[in-house]
Amino acid sequence: MALTHEQEKECANLKRLFSERSQMTQKEFAAKFGLGTPGNLWQYLNARRALNLDVAVKFAAGLGVEVADFSPRLAEKQRNLYGANLVPVANAFKKIPLLSYVQAGLPHDGGQVQSARTAIETGDFVYGDPDTPDDYYALSVAGRSMEPDFVAGDIVIVDPSLTPSPGDIVVARRCDTASDTFETSLKKYRPRGYDESGRVIFDLSPINEDFPTLHSSRDKLDIIGVVVEHRRRLRNHR
Secondary structure (H helix, E strand, C coil): CCCCHHHHHHHHHHHHHHHHHCCCCHHHHHHHCCCCCHHHHHHHHCCCCCCCHHHHHHHHHHHCCCHHHCCHHHHHHHHHHHCCCCCCCCCCCEEEEECCCEECCCCEHHHCCCCHHHHHHCCCEEEECCCCCCCCEEEEEECCCCCCCCCCCCEEEEECCCCCCCCCEEEEEEEECCCCEEEEEEEEEEEEEECCCCCEEEEEECCCCCCCCEECCCCCEEEEEEEEEEECCCCCCC
16 A cells, blocks of 8 residues: 555655664664564665554664654654653553444444454554553543543553453443344443343443443343553643
8 A cells, every 4th residue: 555645754754863873784673673574674764664653662762762753643643542651662561452442322333343463463552561461452432421431532441351340331242133233332330130040130321321321131232341441641732
Protein backbone atom coordinates (compact mmCIF):
# COMPACT_ATOMS: atom_id res chain seq x y z
CA MET A 1 0.00 0.00 0.00
CA ALA A 2 1.34 3.43 -0.95
CA LEU A 3 2.37 5.70 1.90
CA THR A 4 0.61 9.01 2.47
CA HIS A 5 2.51 12.27 2.15
CA GLU A 6 2.59 12.54 5.96
CA GLN A 7 4.03 9.04 6.32
CA GLU A 8 6.68 9.76 3.68
CA LYS A 9 7.65 12.93 5.54
CA GLU A 10 7.97 10.96 8.81
CA CYS A 11 10.35 8.51 7.16
CA ALA A 12 12.39 11.36 5.68
CA ASN A 13 12.66 13.03 9.10
CA LEU A 14 13.73 9.75 10.64
CA LYS A 15 16.33 9.12 7.94
CA ARG A 16 17.85 12.54 8.59
CA LEU A 17 17.99 11.91 12.35
CA PHE A 18 19.48 8.45 11.81
CA SER A 19 22.22 9.93 9.61
CA GLU A 20 22.97 12.67 12.14
CA ARG A 21 22.84 10.68 15.38
CA SER A 22 23.47 6.99 14.86
CA GLN A 23 27.00 5.70 15.38
CA MET A 24 25.97 2.19 14.30
CA THR A 25 25.48 0.54 10.98
CA GLN A 26 21.91 -0.25 10.00
CA LYS A 27 22.58 -3.92 10.74
CA GLU A 28 23.90 -3.15 14.23
CA PHE A 29 21.04 -0.76 15.01
CA ALA A 30 18.35 -3.17 13.83
CA ALA A 31 19.78 -5.99 15.94
CA LYS A 32 20.23 -3.92 19.11
CA PHE A 33 16.81 -2.28 19.09
CA GLY A 34 14.66 -5.17 17.88
CA LEU A 35 13.83 -3.85 14.41
CA GLY A 36 14.25 -7.14 12.60
CA THR A 37 16.53 -7.38 9.59
CA PRO A 38 18.60 -4.52 8.14
CA GLY A 39 16.23 -4.70 5.20
CA ASN A 40 13.32 -3.82 7.46
CA LEU A 41 15.18 -0.82 8.84
CA TRP A 42 16.10 0.31 5.32
CA GLN A 43 12.45 0.19 4.30
CA TYR A 44 11.44 2.47 7.18
CA LEU A 45 14.21 4.96 6.47
CA ASN A 46 13.44 5.06 2.75
CA ALA A 47 9.65 5.33 2.95
CA ARG A 48 8.99 1.83 1.65
CA ARG A 49 7.09 0.93 4.82
CA ALA A 50 4.99 3.15 7.10
CA LEU A 51 6.09 3.69 10.68
CA ASN A 52 3.90 2.44 13.54
CA LEU A 53 4.13 3.40 17.21
CA ASP A 54 6.11 0.34 18.27
CA VAL A 55 8.77 0.95 15.63
CA ALA A 56 8.81 4.69 16.33
CA VAL A 57 9.46 4.12 20.04
CA LYS A 58 12.38 1.82 19.23
CA PHE A 59 13.93 4.31 16.82
CA ALA A 60 13.47 7.13 19.33
CA ALA A 61 15.14 5.11 22.09
CA GLY A 62 18.07 4.19 19.85
CA LEU A 63 18.62 7.73 18.58
CA GLY A 64 18.03 9.48 21.89
CA VAL A 65 15.16 11.59 20.54
CA GLU A 66 11.42 11.92 21.07
CA VAL A 67 8.88 10.35 18.72
CA ALA A 68 7.58 13.88 18.12
CA ASP A 69 10.95 14.82 16.58
CA PHE A 70 10.08 12.84 13.47
CA SER A 71 6.37 11.93 13.73
CA PRO A 72 3.86 14.30 15.34
CA ARG A 73 1.13 11.85 14.27
CA LEU A 74 2.56 8.95 16.27
CA ALA A 75 3.51 11.23 19.16
CA GLU A 76 -0.14 12.24 19.43
CA LYS A 77 -1.15 8.57 19.47
CA GLN A 78 1.46 7.98 22.16
CA ARG A 79 0.01 10.78 24.31
CA ASN A 80 -3.53 9.50 23.82
CA LEU A 81 -2.62 6.00 24.98
CA TYR A 82 -0.20 6.75 27.82
CA GLY A 83 -0.73 10.36 28.86
CA ALA A 84 1.76 13.20 28.81
CA ASN A 85 3.92 11.91 31.67
CA LEU A 86 4.19 8.23 30.80
CA VAL A 87 6.26 7.44 27.75
CA PRO A 88 6.98 3.81 26.89
CA VAL A 89 10.60 2.79 26.61
CA ALA A 90 11.47 0.15 24.04
CA ASN A 91 11.48 -3.35 25.54
CA ALA A 92 10.68 -2.03 29.08
CA PHE A 93 6.94 -2.71 28.94
CA LYS A 94 4.78 -5.54 27.72
CA LYS A 95 2.58 -5.11 24.67
CA ILE A 96 -1.14 -5.54 25.34
CA PRO A 97 -3.09 -5.96 22.09
CA LEU A 98 -5.57 -3.16 21.44
CA LEU A 99 -8.53 -4.89 19.88
CA SER A 100 -11.63 -3.46 18.25
CA TYR A 101 -13.72 -1.02 20.30
CA VAL A 102 -16.31 -1.90 22.90
CA GLN A 103 -19.62 -0.32 21.97
CA ALA A 104 -20.44 1.20 25.37
CA GLY A 105 -24.11 1.60 24.62
CA LEU A 106 -26.59 -0.73 23.04
CA PRO A 107 -24.69 -3.87 22.01
CA HIS A 108 -23.40 -3.50 18.48
CA ASP A 109 -21.72 -5.98 16.17
CA GLY A 110 -18.97 -3.41 15.52
CA GLY A 111 -17.44 -4.65 18.75
CA GLN A 112 -16.13 -7.85 17.20
CA VAL A 113 -12.38 -8.08 17.78
CA GLN A 114 -9.40 -8.88 15.64
CA SER A 115 -6.84 -11.42 16.80
CA ALA A 116 -4.32 -10.40 19.46
CA ARG A 117 -1.33 -11.40 17.36
CA THR A 118 -2.53 -9.41 14.35
CA ALA A 119 -3.15 -6.36 16.53
CA ILE A 120 0.40 -6.38 17.88
CA GLU A 121 1.94 -7.02 14.47
CA THR A 122 0.10 -4.03 13.00
CA GLY A 123 1.07 -1.73 15.87
CA ASP A 124 -2.32 -1.73 17.60
CA PHE A 125 -1.35 -2.17 21.25
CA VAL A 126 -0.79 -0.35 24.51
CA TYR A 127 2.02 -0.89 26.98
CA GLY A 128 1.58 -2.60 30.33
CA ASP A 129 3.81 -3.72 33.17
CA PRO A 130 6.35 -6.43 32.28
CA ASP A 131 4.44 -9.00 34.37
CA THR A 132 1.08 -8.39 32.63
CA PRO A 133 -0.52 -11.80 31.88
CA ASP A 134 -0.36 -12.90 28.24
CA ASP A 135 -4.13 -13.15 27.85
CA TYR A 136 -4.88 -9.53 28.82
CA TYR A 137 -6.17 -7.31 26.03
CA ALA A 138 -7.19 -3.68 25.65
CA LEU A 139 -10.35 -2.18 24.19
CA SER A 140 -11.23 1.37 23.20
CA VAL A 141 -14.59 2.60 24.48
CA ALA A 142 -17.24 4.01 22.15
CA GLY A 143 -20.73 5.26 22.89
CA ARG A 144 -22.28 7.07 25.84
CA SER A 145 -24.00 4.50 28.06
CA MET A 146 -21.11 4.36 30.56
CA GLU A 147 -20.69 8.13 30.91
CA PRO A 148 -19.50 9.92 32.92
CA ASP A 149 -17.17 7.20 34.26
CA PHE A 150 -16.18 5.90 30.81
CA VAL A 151 -16.21 8.11 27.74
CA ALA A 152 -15.51 7.51 24.06
CA GLY A 153 -11.79 7.06 23.46
CA ASP A 154 -11.00 5.72 26.92
CA ILE A 155 -8.90 2.55 27.03
CA VAL A 156 -9.85 -0.37 29.27
CA ILE A 157 -7.57 -3.31 30.06
CA VAL A 158 -9.44 -6.61 30.30
CA ASP A 159 -8.68 -9.87 32.11
CA PRO A 160 -10.65 -12.66 30.36
CA SER A 161 -9.90 -15.20 33.11
CA LEU A 162 -11.60 -13.46 36.06
CA THR A 163 -15.00 -14.37 37.43
CA PRO A 164 -16.90 -11.10 37.92
CA SER A 165 -17.89 -9.82 41.35
CA PRO A 166 -20.85 -7.53 42.08
CA GLY A 167 -20.19 -4.04 40.75
CA ASP A 168 -17.36 -5.04 38.39
CA ILE A 169 -17.20 -3.41 34.96
CA VAL A 170 -17.30 -6.25 32.46
CA VAL A 171 -17.08 -6.88 28.76
CA ALA A 172 -20.10 -8.92 27.74
CA ARG A 173 -21.22 -10.67 24.59
CA ARG A 174 -24.84 -11.04 23.56
CA CYS A 175 -26.06 -13.43 20.90
CA ASP A 176 -28.59 -11.89 18.55
CA THR A 177 -30.93 -14.82 18.00
CA ALA A 178 -32.48 -13.17 14.96
CA SER A 179 -29.21 -12.96 13.03
CA ASP A 180 -27.09 -15.48 15.01
CA THR A 181 -24.34 -12.87 15.42
CA PHE A 182 -22.49 -11.78 18.55
CA GLU A 183 -22.60 -8.22 19.88
CA THR A 184 -20.16 -6.78 22.41
CA SER A 185 -20.80 -4.25 25.18
CA LEU A 186 -19.29 -2.67 28.29
CA LYS A 187 -21.52 -2.68 31.39
CA LYS A 188 -21.66 -2.99 35.19
CA TYR A 189 -22.24 -6.50 36.50
CA ARG A 190 -25.10 -6.96 39.00
CA PRO A 191 -25.94 -10.56 40.12
CA ARG A 192 -29.60 -11.06 41.07
CA GLY A 193 -29.77 -14.70 42.23
CA TYR A 194 -29.82 -18.19 40.76
CA ASP A 195 -32.08 -20.05 38.37
CA GLU A 196 -33.42 -23.59 38.89
CA SER A 197 -30.20 -25.05 37.45
CA GLY A 198 -28.00 -23.08 39.86
CA ARG A 199 -26.75 -20.62 37.24
CA VAL A 200 -26.28 -16.99 38.22
CA ILE A 201 -28.98 -14.60 37.03
CA PHE A 202 -27.47 -11.16 36.44
CA ASP A 203 -28.14 -7.73 35.00
CA LEU A 204 -25.73 -5.68 32.92
CA SER A 205 -26.39 -2.06 33.79
CA PRO A 206 -25.31 1.18 32.14
CA ILE A 207 -24.03 4.07 34.25
CA ASN A 208 -25.90 6.55 32.09
CA GLU A 209 -29.56 6.10 33.09
CA ASP A 210 -30.75 7.08 29.63
CA PHE A 211 -29.74 3.62 28.36
CA PRO A 212 -31.43 0.26 29.06
CA THR A 213 -30.27 -2.59 31.29
CA LEU A 214 -29.67 -6.05 29.85
CA HIS A 215 -30.97 -9.10 31.72
CA SER A 216 -29.48 -12.60 31.52
CA SER A 217 -32.95 -14.06 32.13
CA ARG A 218 -34.12 -12.50 28.88
CA ASP A 219 -30.99 -11.89 26.78
CA LYS A 220 -28.45 -14.53 25.80
CA LEU A 221 -25.41 -13.07 27.58
CA ASP A 222 -21.85 -14.20 28.29
CA ILE A 223 -19.25 -12.38 30.36
CA ILE A 224 -16.03 -12.47 28.34
CA GLY A 225 -13.79 -10.36 30.54
CA VAL A 226 -13.49 -8.13 33.60
CA VAL A 227 -12.03 -4.63 33.34
CA VAL A 228 -8.96 -4.36 35.57
CA GLU A 229 -7.58 -0.99 34.44
CA HIS A 230 -9.01 2.22 32.98
CA ARG A 231 -6.93 4.77 31.08
CA ARG A 232 -8.17 8.19 30.07
CA ARG A 233 -6.77 11.19 28.28
CA LEU A 234 -7.57 13.96 30.76
CA ARG A 235 -7.66 16.90 28.37
CA ASN A 236 -7.03 17.85 24.77
CA HIS A 237 -3.54 18.93 23.82
CA ARG A 238 -3.15 22.31 22.14
